[in-house]
Amino acid sequence: LNALKLDANVVVLGTDRVGKSALTVRFLSRRFIGEYGNIESIYSHNVVMDGRDIHFNIWDSPYCQDLSMETSPYEKKVQWANGFVLVYSICDRASFNSVTKLIQFIKDFPGMDKVPMVIVGNKRDLNHRRTVLSEEGRMLALTIDCKFYEVSAAENYHSVLMVFHGLIDRIWESKSAI
Numbered sequence: 001l002n003a004l005k006l007d008a009n010v011v012v013l014g015t016d017r018v019g020k021s022a023l024t025v026r027f028l029s030r031r032f033i034g035e036y037g038n039i040e041s042i043y044s045h046n047v048v049m050d051g052r053d054i055h056f057n058i059w060d061s062p063y064c065q066d067l068s069m070e071t072s073p074y075e076k077k078v079q080w081a082n083g084f085v086l087v088y089s090i091c092d093r094a095s096f097n098s099v100t101k102l103i104q105f106i107k108d109f110p111g112m113d114k115v116p117m118v119i120v121g122n123k124r125d126l127n128h129r130r131t132v133l134s135e136e137g138r139m140l141a142l143t144i145d146c147k148f149y150e151v152s153a154a155e156n157y158h159s160v161l162m163v164f165h166g167l168i169d170r171i172w173e174s175k176s177a178i
């Protein structure tokens with residue numbers, strides 16, 4: 001067993017059009033394409049981060065309104081996940097409100113109360129259309145003790161990389177704590 005190996009099942013969640021696919025594809029390929037089909041995708045990706053071999057499975061899917069534990073199509077994926085990337089757009093207040101709902105939904109699952117999460121405000125390049133303050137994102141992250149990032153999947157690869165690094169750090173800590 002290699003102590004510096006980690007399997008990370010990551011679920012990217014948020015309402016439609018916030019940039020979940022853009023963020024995921026940017027991380028995987030370093031590219032920003034612009035338009036992405038609204039389809040469910042699972043990506044498998046190996047990467048070395050800080051000397052650790054990380055095997056990512058990243059699940060990116062269309063938003064689903066149904067957040068009741070019994071019937072939501074998210075149910076299986078929530079149980080499968082080691083970590084979550086919760087995305088909103090800084091220009092879309094409703095998407096920010098949905099992140100709050102998603103957090104509650106996830107934490108209500110048995111054993112998921114402390115599952116690693118990061119909160120991401122995407123589309124930072126559209127600052128002139130901002131409707132959600134950075135401070136609001138930061139405060140939300142503080143209340144659930146997770147990391148917060150504002151990024152631009154469109155313009156900044158490095159900011160996107162930080163998100164996945166941050167999540168991996170948390171997953172790593174949570175696995176070491178067991």
Ligand code: GDP
Nearest residue numbers: 016017018019020021022034036123152153154
């Ligand atoms: P998803 O439905 O959450 O997966 O969102 P997509 O990744 O499909 O992106 C929705 C739209 O937002 C597309 O037109 C993207 O080109 C655009 N988009 C995604 N990220 C950014 C960003 O960081 N800045 C800007 N300006 N547009 C973005």
